[in-house]
Amino acid sequence: MTNTLNCENLSKRYGDVVAVADVGFTIAPGEAYGLLGPNGAGKTTTISMLVGLLKPDTGTVVVGGTDLAADPMAAKAKIGYVPQEIALYPDLTGRENLRFFGRLFGLPRKALRGRIEEVLDLVGLADRADAKLDTYSGGMKRRINIGAALLHRPELLILDEPTVGVDPQSRKAILDGVERLVADGMALLYTSHYMEEVERICDRVAIIDHGAIVAEGTRHELVELVGGADRIELTLDGDVETAVAKLRGVGGVTEVVRTAAGSVRLIAEGGRYLLPAIISTVDGIATVTAVEVVEPDLEATFLHLTGSTLRD
Structure with a gap:
């Protein structure tokens, strides 16, 4: 054709x-x-x-x-x-x-x-x-x-x-x-x-x-680019930079970045199961005021590849 x-x-x-x-x-x-x-x-x-x-x-x-x-x-x-x-x-x-x-x-x-x-x-x-x-x-x-x-x-x-x-x-x-x-x-x-x-x-x-x-x-091919990983969005109050450095050492977390909106974004396998470890890691450094776990989709792939939301 x-x-x-x-x-x-x-x-x-x-x-x-x-x-x-x-x-x-x-x-x-x-x-x-x-x-x-x-x-x-x-x-x-x-x-x-x-x-x-x-x-x-x-x-x-x-x-x-x-x-x-x-x-x-x-x-x-x-x-x-x-x-x-x-x-x-x-x-x-x-x-x-x-x-x-x-x-x-x-x-x-x-x-x-x-x-x-x-x-x-x-x-x-x-x-x-x-x-x-x-x-x-x-x-x-x-x-x-x-x-x-x-x-x-x-x-x-x-x-x-x-x-x-x-x-x-x-x-x-x-x-x-x-x-x-x-x-x-x-x-x-x-x-x-x-x-x-x-x-x-x-x-x-x-x-x-x-x-x-x-x-x-x-869509399926693009979603596979994030390897089936979940995206975790954290809103932190406290020493965010130190918290980010500590979070990079959590097993299963492959990426930790600060977003333009001021939140912290993590990419991780089995994100929901890692939440206790993630929260305990920042305990005493920063307070988690909000958390969202997003399973892989086209939006997650876009965020992973560009570091921004589609509307940014």
């Missing part, structure tokens, strides 16, 4: 700052691919290069067999891109926005009329199609924004944080619609700050940090 997206060796530098370093991945038809990373990790720069908004210093992007550098218009015509910010006109109705963008895509008027109705049904806004966009809720605006990107039936759909700030009903509608598109054979690149969305939708996930992909695979 020919991949819908092939990108190889993408790099982008701004002076001495390396924004993206040798990033590459593929997405097959009918595959949902998640791109996760902390803020500033290089996600937006990578996406900007994939859609032709930013020229890479090195690397290639091929969409549906078309090289983006060699034939940018043909390659871009195969992409539906939904950015983080709403890219619509508030003074137009939902239908008028779709008509405008459909004409930009070069769709014939007669075909466009039917396609607009299909898209409105897909995003669940047929009943609000003739209301001005500035009367829509935030979630409705995001749904019509996705609809605009689907008008020309792209081979690759790129959704950058599509559910930020939306209501639960709109989030469900967006996720249900995305799953139907993937099931129908569309390739999807998905970024989100909601790990549960990525776990629900994506077949494979890449974790990017400091401009480089540090891990890639299915």
Whole structure:
């Protein structure tokens, strides 16, 4: 099967700052691919290069067999891109926005009329199609924004944080619609700050940090990277630095770090059974005011690889 997206060796530098370093991945038809990373990790720069908004210093992007550098218009015509910010006109109705963008895509008027109705049904806004966009809720605006990107039936759909700030009903509608598109054979690149969305939708996930992909695979493959270890979060009151040094000597504990939020994170095999030893180790040095044990999941893998939460 020919991949819908092939990108190889993408790099982008701004002076001495390396924004993206040798990033590459593929997405097959009918595959949902998640791109996760902390803020500033290089996600937006990578996406900007994939859609032709930013020229890479090195690397290639091929969409549906078309090289983006060699034939940018043909390659871009195969992409539906939904950015983080709403890219619509508030003074137009939902239908008028779709008509405008459909004409930009070069769709014939007669075909466009039917396609607009299909898209409105897909995003669940047929009943609000003739209301001005500035009367829509935030979630409705995001749904019509996705609809605009689907008008020309792209081979690759790129959704950058599509559910930020939306209501639960709109989030469900967006996720249900995305799953139907993937099931129908569309390739999807998905970024989100909601790990549960990525776990629900994506077949494979890449974790990017400091401009480089540090891990890639299915959810199961990524979770195995932490070796089945538990993550233990401790909130301590007292001599935290000394406590951290002592905790590194506890048998079964493989990693101890201070987090940006001020807590102490441990990675350990059988974390629940180690809690008595952990607490006794810091006794007299610091007081444990809160403790949480998290068994291995995609969030734990992300924390292990990047040292931060997805929303950091």
